[in-house]
Amino acid sequence: MVLVYSDDPKLIAELLNKASDLAKQLQKKVIAVTIGSEQHAKDYIEHGADVVIIAQTTQQQFKAEEYTSILLSILKEHSNEIVLIGSNKNGKELASRLAARLDAGCVIDATNILLKDKKVTTERVVYSGNAIAVEQFFGSPQIITIPPRVFDPLPKNPNHKGEIIKKTVDVEQSASKIIKVQEMKSEGVNVEDAQIIVSCGRGFKKKEDIRLVSELADVLKGRTVGCSRPIAADLKWLSEDHWIGLSGHKVKPKLYVACGISGQIQHIAGMRDSGVIVAINKDPEALIFKSADYGIVGDLYEVLPKLTSAIKEKIG
Amino acid sequence: MNIILCAKQVVDVAEIKIDPATKKPVLAGVPQKISDMDKNALEEAIKIKEKHGGKITVVTVGAPDAKERMRELLAMGADEGVLLTQPPQTDYHMIAHLLAGAIKKIGSYDIILCGEASIDMFSGQIGPRLAGLLNIPQITYAQQITVEPTKVVSEKNLGEKSVTMESPFPVLLTVTKESNQPRLPSLMAILASSNKPIHEWSTTDIVSQTLQPKVQTLDVKGIPMQRKNIIFQDDLDQSVGKLVNELAKVGVLR
Numbered sequence: 001m002v003l004v005y006s007d008d009p010k011l012i013a014e015l016l017n018k019a020s021d022l023a024k025q026l027q028k029k030v031i032a033v034t035i036g037s038e039q040h041a042k043d044y045i046e047h048g049a050d051v052v053i054i055a056q057t058t059q060q061q062f063k064a065e066e067y068t069s070i071l072l073s074i075l076k077e078h079s080n081e082i083v084l085i086g087s088n089k090n091g092k093e094l095a096s097r098l099a100a101r102l103d104a105g106c107v108i109d110a111t112n113i114l115l116k117d118k119k120v121t122t123e124r125v126v127y128s129g130n131a132i133a134v135e136q137f138f139g140s141p142q143i144i145t146i147p148p149r150v151f152d153p154l155p156k157n158p159n160h161k162g163e164i165i166k167k168t169v170d171v172e173q174s175a176s177k178i179i180k181v182q183e184m185k186s187e188g189v190n191v192e193d194a195q196i197i198v199s200c201g202r203g204f205k206k207k208e209d210i211r212l213v214s215e216l217a218d219v220l221k222g223r224t225v226g227c228s229r230p231i232a233a234d235l236k237w238l239s240e241d242h243w244i245g246l247s248g249h250k251v252k253p254k255l256y257v258a259c260g261i262s263g264q265i266q267h268i269a270g271m272r273d274s275g276v277i278v279a280i281n282k283d284p285e286a287l288i289f290k291s292a293d294y295g296i297v298g299d300l301y302e303v304l305p306k307l308t309s310a311i312k313e314k315i316g
Numbered sequence: 317m318n319i320i321l322c323a324k325q326v327v328d329v330a331e332i333k334i335d336p337a338t339k340k341p342v343l344a345g346v347p348q349k350i351s352d353m354d355k356n357a358l359e360e361a362i363k364i365k366e367k368h369g370g371k372i373t374v375v376t377v378g379a380p381d382a383k384e385r386m387r388e389l390l391a392m393g394a395d396e397g398v399l400l401t402q403p404p405q406t407d408y409h410m411i412a413h414l415l416a417g418a419i420k421k422i423g424s425y426d427i428i429l430c431g432e433a434s435i436d437m438f439s440g441q442i443g444p445r446l447a448g449l450l451n452i453p454q455i456t457y458a459q460q461i462t463v464e465p466t467k468v469v470s471e472k473n474l475g476e477k478s479v480t481m482e483s484p485f486p487v488l489l490t491v492t493k494e495s496n497q498p499r500l501p502s503l504m505a506i507l508a509s510s511n512k513p514i515h516e517w518s519t520t521d522i523v524s525q526t527l528q529p530k531v532q533t534l535d536v537k538g539i540p541m542q543r544k545n546i547i548f549q550d551d552l553d554q555s556v557g558k559l560v561n562e563l564a565k566v567g568v569l570r
Contacts, residue, residue, distance in 0.1 A: 064444060064454055089474050093456045096441040100412055100448030105530030108439040126437050128329040131341045134535040176453035176483035183477050221570060233494055240475060255568040276568050277543060278559065289547055294559055297549035306556045314560050315569050
């Protein structure tokens with residue numbers, strides 16, 4: 001079996017694509033797991049699951065210890081060769097703990113999974129985005145986490161048949177408690193889905209100047225502003241949902257414009273998959289130009305207003 | 317309060333060069349350092365010790381030269397080091413077992429601290445694996461930690477939301493880079509650190525079972541980054557004009 005789990009239904013749909021592909025090659029079935037919620041089971045079947053297990057438990061809020069215990073009890077009944085888990089923060093800690101409980105191998109943030117000599121082989125980005133590690137599993141189960149948007153969800157097929165199993169699970173309670181859940185201050189930006197992103201970095205002298213970037217984003221009809229680490233993490237001029245980079249968000253828009261960003265490898269790791277990359281920086285030696293298709297060497301305070309009005313004129 | 321810090325010696329990723337021919341990272345000759353977030357974890361450990369007293373033991377699985385790097389952690393404020401020699405072929409499964417074995421040998425512990433991930437491989441598996449093997453609660457991505465006499469309260473950063481958790485001891489926490497600014501040791505502290513013990517334990521002292529990797533690295537490939545690198549640096553108005561024409565040509569202006 002190939003088992004799929006995430007607390008994010010959107011991510012499950014993407015994982016089901018790869019799971020179906022692997023299951024076909026290995027002649028196995030695909031099981032999707034949902035914890036507590038019945039509403040998604042039908043969707044998962046239409047996205048390619050052969051079996052959906054609805055784990056019925058009193059446990060609703062995520063705690064890695066307890067969710068590990070739920071997956072362990074499901075895995076005990078269905079021998080699973082491959083376990084795919086959605087790679088958000090909850091998914092990563094869950095996969096790692098589960099791997100330890102099963103003495104299993106685990107690869108975090110795989111961007112590709114293939115069968116090489118019938119062995120499950122993965123690729124993932126390492127060394128701050130400078131290299132790809134090709135890794136291969138020995139023994140089962142093989143636990144792999146996959147980040148959002150690595151695979152597209154399969155189109156829904158209403159004719160795909162599957163079985164829904166409800167299973168009551170006794171959870172081994174954790175000694176820890178969740179005492180507060182707070183929405184982070186956010187401007188509701190979703191850089192990961194944006195088609196056009198204009199980003200700002202250390203080259204900006206003050207917070208108000210970021211409007212130069214929003215104005216360009218507006219005329220590009222992208223309206224999405226991104227930033228590098230210092231702007232979100234150190235200066236806090238923008239909320240963390242704007243942050244693009246290794247520890248921030250990974251993006252792949254059609255057009256990425258980097259303004260006043262030096263081009264540290266951690267930032268490049270977050271935007272290297274963009275379609276067209278434009279860099280604006282006053283330092284001709286800035287690393288960002290090496291990762292750009294087009295660049296303008298100049299002071300962003302002069303370049304941005306001119307570029308904004310030139311594009312406005314061009315697209316009208 | 318007995319605090320254990322797990323730290324890893326890594327290559328300084330900011331110093332990695334790329335071989336222009338193969339596009340592979342060149343690791344030979346790159347300086348080694350303690351992974352950044354492990355120092356954030358130590359800073360938290362020191363703050364806990366300052367408030368509640370106790371002892372900080374650093375555990376590392378690494379090459380013999382990791383001892384030098386461990387001295388920095390002792391200078392910052394850790395009390396003792398344990399260095400386990402790294403077997404030739406390892407994976408997270410093996411490292412976690414070795415760390416768990418060492419921690420069991422140390423015996424008594426209230427809090428285990430790890431970085432959220434190491435800067436070289438950035439998996440973040442070790443913390444949760446270790447908590448799993450020891451079967452204790454885990455609080456990952458901790459950005460704020462408050463220790464009280466019988467429990468830890470910690471706020472974890474999940475990006476779109478923050479979750480505050482509470483756990484009795486023993487508990488494992490992984491610490492983010494944003495949690496604090498690790499202190500720099502004073503010259504006195506650096507000198508004094510040479511008197512602090514670093515125990516070298518062989519892996520056979522630690523684990524009875526034979527450990528085999530579950531995941532093996534077949535290759536570390538370069539990433540092809542083919543960009544046009546067309547840079548305009550003449551008259552600004554001309555540069556802007558040319559750029560806009562190019563962008564229109566490749567179809568990203570709508």
